[in-house]
Amino acid sequence: MDDLKRRWARLEPHMTVVGPDDDRPRPAVLLFHGCGGLRDHLPRYAAAAKAAGWRAFIVDSYAPRGWGRAFTLTAVCTGLSFRGYERAGDVLAAIQGISARPDVDETQVTLGGWSHGGWSIMEMMSAEPLPNTMGVTNPGDADLSGVRAVWLMYPYIGPFAFNRMKPWRHCPRVLAVTCKRDHLTTQRNAEQVNAMIRNCGAEVESWVAVGTHAFDEPTNNGPMRHDPDxxxxALRRFRAFLTDVAPHV
Structure with a gap:
């Protein structure tokens, strides 16, 4: 099992950085993909962050492990392996590694998670950082004080998300996107989870998008349908959210 430093050393070479062409400390948004891996929509969110004056960091959890799309669709998307509470260590390592960069304002970090990525963020927020949990040996060494906001894009909150109603230990501002025709959760379940986060003291804005799960991914797979409009x-709301979190970039 990795410690946070080694986990970051594995993740960093596969990370994509998008942002203004300068070296001054800027707010950072960390983007965590869904169970299907990196797809064409995340670079669009990274570009929206850049337009708002932020640095965006697309974190690939699969390339460092040598996993291809065929494997992850059959193993991760089905819940057989690498559940959110195991991937939470990637989130912690990325927070620690990216916050230490000289071109990042460590007091202005936002986390963005799509489906499985959102699940992983939520598990990281709710879990006790005990040794050898969340897939790393020293989760308690990560400092969450600079995490100011979380963008949850149709996070997985289904049967395997055992801790979805567990209070968070760090409660930043949240924008939670629920899909009205999401085959993985009911709107009621999502509203209950959002209410739990609010009860922790977090400011939670919710948006019910009239689409399917993964509506922003430019593919059609099973019950999921891409909706360009x-x-x-979603991209407009994402940029507005970042601008509101850090209005003086």
Whole structure:
């Protein structure tokens, strides 16, 4: 099992950085993909962050492990392996590694998670950072004080998300996107989870998008259908959220 430093050393070479062409400390948003891996929509969110004056860091959890899309669709997307509470160590390592960069304002970090990525963020927020939990040996060494906001894009909150109603230990501002036609959760379940986060003291804004799960991903797979217009609205809201979190970039 990795410690945070070694986990970051594995993740960093596969990370994509998008942002203004300068070296001054800027707010950072860390983007965590869904169970299907990196797809074409995350670079669009990274570009929206850049337009808002932020640095975006797309964190690939699969390339460092040598996993291809065929494997992850059959193993991760089915819940057989690498559940959110195991991937939470990637989130912690990325927070620690990216916050230490000289071109990042360590007091202005936002986390963005899509489906499985959102699940992983939520597990990280709710779990006790005991040794050898969340897939790393020293989760308690990560400092969450600079995490100011979380963007949850149709996070997985289904049967395997055992801790979805567990209070968070760090409660930043949240924008939670629920899909009205999400086959993985009911709107009621999502509202209950959002209410739990609010009860922790977090400011939680919710948006019910009239689409399917993964509506912003430019593919159609099973019950999931791409909606270009809804995707544009999501990108607009994402940029507005970042601008509101750090208005003086």
């Amino acid at each position: 809804l995707t544009e609205e």
